[in-house]
Amino acid sequence: MADALLTLSGVLIFFGILFSVARLAIGPTVVDRVVAVDMLTVITIALIALYAHISGRFIYVDVALVYGLLSFLAVLAIARYLERGL
Amino acid sequence: MTDIAIREIIGSLVVLLGAFFLFSAGLGVLRMPDAYTRIQAGTKATTLGNLLVLLGLGIHNPDWALKLLLIAGFVLMTNPVSSHALSRAAHRIGIPMARSTVTDALRDDEQREAERRNDSADASSGTDTDTRADGGRA
Numbered sequence: 321m322a323d324a325l326l327t328l329s330g331v332l333i334f335f336g337i338l339f340s341v342a343r344l345a346i347g348p349t350v351v352d353r354v355v356a357v358d359m360l361t362v363i364t365i366a367l368i369a370l371y372a373h374i375s376g377r378f379i380y381v382d383v384a385l386v387y388g389l390l391s392f393l394a395v396l397a398i399a400r401y402l403e404r405g406l
Numbered sequence: 407m408t409d410i411a412i413r414e415i416i417g418s419l420v421v422l423l424g425a426f427f428l429f430s431a432g433l434g435v436l437r438m439p440d441a442y443t444r445i446q447a448g449t450k451a452t453t454l455g456n457l458l459v460l461l462g463l464g465i466h467n468p469d470w471a472l473k474l475l476l477i478a479g480f481v482l483m484t485n486p487v488s489s490h491a492l493s494r495a496a497h498r499i500g501i502p503m504a505r506s507t508v509t510d511a512l513r514d515d516e517q518r519e520a521e522r523r524n525d526s527a528d529a530s531s532g533t534d535t536d537t538r539a540d541g542g543r544a
Contacts, residue, residue, distance in 0.1 A: 322411075325418035329425030329459075336425075336455075339432030343444070351441040351496040355448050358488055359435055362452040362481065363428050366459040369474065370421065373463050381473050388477055392484040399491040403498050 326374065333367055354398050361391035417465035424458025427451050439504035441496050449489035456481050 337360065344356035365388045372380030434447030460478045464471040497512055 322414040322418040325415070325422050329418075329422045332422070332425040332429040336428040336430075336432030339429075339436040340448075343435045349441055349496075349501050351492065351501050352444055354492055355441065355444050355489075356435060358485075358492070359431060359448040359452050362456050362485060363432075365477065365481065366424065366428060366456045369460055369463055369477065373466060378470060381470060381477070385473065385477050385480070388480050388484070392488045395488040396491055399488070399495040402495040 326370070330367075330370065330374075333363060333370070336363055337367075350402065354395060358392075358395045361387070361394075365391075414466060417462045420462030420465060421459050422462075424455045424460075424462060427455030427458060431455060439506070441501045442493060442503060445489050445493050445496070449485055453481060453485045 340356050340359045340363065344353050344360070347353040347356060365384050368380060368384040368387065372378065372384065428451070431448055431451030434451060435444050438444045438447050457478050460474045464474045503510070
């Protein structure tokens with residue numbers, strides 16, 4: 321029961337990533353693509369934590385933590401670059 | 407034994423709810439009409455979905471709860487910052503809005519600010535140079 325629910329949530333997260341990658345591919349402006357990348361990072365944090373639970377290895381949660389620490393800097397740097405150059 | 411099973415099912419349901427929010431965020435990013443609404447749909451729904459997934463995993467195995475709470479707090483801090491910086495940059499470089507947009511409050515604010523600055527510069531240009539000269543001497 322619990323495993324089936326977790327598998328179903330994995331499928332839902334997969335479709336979220338699929339839609340986001342579609343927006344990343346077809347986004348008409350650069351801001352749309354950056355939004356898609358930002359969304360992908362946040363979804364990936366949740367997915368890494370879910371995989372850490374499924375595989376039963378606590379150490380993968382650290383990977384999610386470091387990814388969350390580093391990923392938002394890219395969006396801030398791109399936003400600053402768009403606003404007034406680096 | 408049954409206690410653990412009930413806890414696992416509740417945690418899985420919360421994870422499923424969070425995964426549904428992540429899915430709907432992807433749907434909103436794909437379907438919304440312009441960049442600003444895509445920022446709004448993509449950021450808020452992913453924040454809530456991420457928090458719910460982490461909460462469900464914390465219900466599943468409570469000994470991970472502290473580190474999951476750390477991740478949740480960090481997502482809660484950084485996600486609004488990045489989306490705000492991004493939407494401000496989009497407005498600054500003039501990304502077009504959808505045709506059904508009713509009002510643009512930031513543009514009105516900037517116009518009002520520019521008018522006010524022009525008025526004050528016209529009214530007090532002489533006193534401005536005087537105070538600046540005083541400050542230089544002092």
